[in-house]
Amino acid sequence: MPSYQSERHLEARALPSSGIFGRKQMNLKLFPERIERGFTLIETMIVVMIAMVLAGFAIPKYLTIRNSLRIGGDIRSIAGLTAQAKLRAASDFTHARVYANLNGNAFQLQVWNKAGGCWVADSDPTNTCITYTSSAPSGTVTNLSQGDSFGFGALTAGPTPGQTTIGQAAQCLDNSGTAIANTACIVFNSRGIPIDAITLAPLATGALYSTNGTLVDGVTVSATGSLQTWSASADTSQTNWYAQ
Numbered sequence: 049m050p051s052y053q054s055e056r057h058l059e060a061r062a063l064p065s066s067g068i069f070g071r072k073q074m075n076l077k078l079f080p081e082r083i084e085r086g087f088t089l090i091e092t093m094i095v096v097m098i099a100m101v102l103a104g105f106a107i108p109k110y111l112t113i114r115n116s117l118r119i120g121g122d123i124r125s126i127a128g129l130t131a132q133a134k135l136r137a138a139s140d141f142t143h144a145r146v147y148a149n150l151n152g153n154a155f156q157l158q159v160w161n162k163a164g165g166c167w168v169a170d171s172d173p174t175n176t177c178i179t180y181t182s183s184a185p186s187g188t189v190t191n192l193s194q195g196d197s198f199g200f201g202a203l204t205a206g207p208t209p210g211q212t213t214i215g216q217a218a219q220c221l222d223n224s225g226t227a228i229a230n231t232a233c234i235v236f237n238s239r240g241i242p243i244d245a246i247t248l249a250p251l252a253t254g255a256l257y258s259t260n261g262t263l264v265d266g267v268t269v270s271a272t273g274s275l276q277t278w279s280a281s282a283d284t285s286q287t288n289w290y291a292q
Contacts, residue, residue, distance in 0.1 A: 210252030
């Protein structure tokens with residue numbers, strides 16, 4: 049019986065020992081050819097098409113939710129600042145207001161400095177008198193989110209009896225008592241009651257509205273100083289307001 053060594057010797061003699069063909073045959077014998085697998089162009093295109101269809105459904109929904117959260121956050125910030133103005137007026141026994149720059153889409157809490165005879169930014173520890181340039185007050189302001197602006201689109205009816213006809217609060221007055229164009233102010237007296245800045249009489253029309261073109265959100269203040277936030281569709285065919 050031939051030994052293992054003799055079988056290997058015969059196998060080696062049967063294969064060419066040199067040259068490119070000999071090496072190729074040796075490789076084929078020792079390392080069988082592998083079958084490569086992958087995706088065809090049609091399969092790849094189908095996957096891409098499915099991804100595009102899903103994105104077409106998901107992206108508009110995402111944008112709607114994002115815009116709704118942005119404008120909701122803005123109106124909550126305005127409502128929070130309005131509540132703070134009410135408390136600041138009562139605690140400092142003076143007047144306080146939320147100042148809205150309607151063109152600049154920014155707002156600020158301001159307090160009347162009785163000693164200086166001027167409005168000051170509540171966030172300013174130096175109590176420096178505010179100056180107004182193109183309706184923009186000096187000092188730190190809060191800006192509305194991108195895509196949001198002060199306004200109420202084509203809506204005509206407000207959410208409360210005090211806002212039977214929708215409208216922003218009355219124009220703000222500067223330090224000398226002159227009305228400032230393209231502004232709106234909700235003003236509180238020292239008892240936390242919203243008032244007319246000129247006559248100082250209580251009023252129930254204090255309101256600020258913002259819109260993103262799809263929704264209109266607002267904060268209203270009753271004659272007793274009660275605050276409420278609202279939301280409505282900017283579509284004039286849908287006239288319902290919803291308390292938030």
